[in-house]
Amino acid sequence: MMQGEHISQEDLALYAMQALSPEEALAVRTHLAECALCRAELAELSGDLALVALSVEQHPMPEGARQRFLNRVSADSAATTQQAVELLAAQEAPRRATRTTAIWLPWAAVAALVIAVVSLNMKIASLKEQLSEQSSTALKLEAESSHAQQVLEVLTAPKAQRATLTASKVPAVPTGRAVYLADRGALVLQASNLEHLPEGKTYELWVVPANGASPIPAGLFRPDATGSASLVLPPLPKGIPAKAFAITIERAEGSSVPTAPIILSGAATGV
Numbered sequence: 001m002m003q004g005e006h007i008s009q010e011d012l013a014l015y016a017m018q019a020l021s022p023e024e025a026l027a028v029r030t031h032l033a034e035c036a037l038c039r040a041e042l043a044e045l046s047g048d049l050a051l052v053a054l055s056v057e058q059h060p061m062p063e064g065a066r067q068r069f070l071n072r073v074s075a076d077s078a079a080t081t082q083q084a085v086e087l088l089a090a091q092e093a094p095r096r097a098t099r100t101t102a103i104w105l106p107w108a109a110v111a112a113l114v115i116a117v118v119s120l121n122m123k124i125a126s127l128k129e130q131l132s133e134q135s136s137t138a139l140k141l142e143a144e145s146s147h148a149q150q151v152l153e154v155l156t157a158p159k160a161q162r163a164t165l166t167a168s169k170v171p172a173v174p175t176g177r178a179v180y181l182a183d184r185g186a187l188v189l190q191a192s193n194l195e196h197l198p199e200g201k202t203y204e205l206w207v208v209p210a211n212g213a214s215p216i217p218a219g220l221f222r223p224d225a226t227g228s229a230s231l232v233l234p235p236l237p238k239g240i241p242a243k244a245f246a247i248t249i250e251r252a253e254g255s256s257v258p259t260a261p262i263i264l265s266g267a268a269t270g271v
Helices: 009-016 022-032 036-054 065-074 078-156
Strands: 175-181 186-192 201-209 216-221 229-232 242-251 262-267
Touching: 009 022, 009 036, 009 078, 022 036, 175 242, 175 262, 186 201, 186 216, 216 229
Parallel strands: none
Antiparallel strands: 175 186, 186 229, 201 216, 201 242, 242 262
């Protein structure tokens, strides 16, 4: 009878039609006295029952028909009166049966209708829950399919840029790149990841001549906060081809001869 903390719709409908046993009806009345929600549900069901009952066409006997018929019969003979009474009784019996049937048949139809509606509502609720679950699953599959399609497009796109990543060196290794024109005595150096030097120390660039002569000092420099430094067009003699370039750490005023160790070095290429 109870659904959770409330009376089921089917039992409320049977209670409204006075179709419950006395014990069941007492239990329903006790619950209704404390439950506003079930009282509201009962009121709505009672209204529905009344509307269905009123929708059935009734055919009661016309008012005064019985009395008019008896008055007419009383004017006849006793034998005729007896026959008329018997005839009237025979005619009224089907009418009473018809009225009784007309009264009770609508309520039977209402009971069947209410039970069918309750069952249908339960089926609809179950179908809605199943549909919601299927819709959620479909949306998830659609999202997964879309994601997979995007991954495939990235992997197969002709214009996609590709790179191989390797572990970075910690700390970063100092590097330098020198560009030198011997006939002009012009040199440009760009260095990076250099270590910071204490006060009184500096980096010095050296040009190692291709003819085996002593290294030529090419300029002094100190890196910035990021370890980067540059040396642009230091004063150098013209026409001395280079075999290599080197960087050392010297005193702040520089040196005329490289001091070991050599921090960076590289062979010169080209003519």
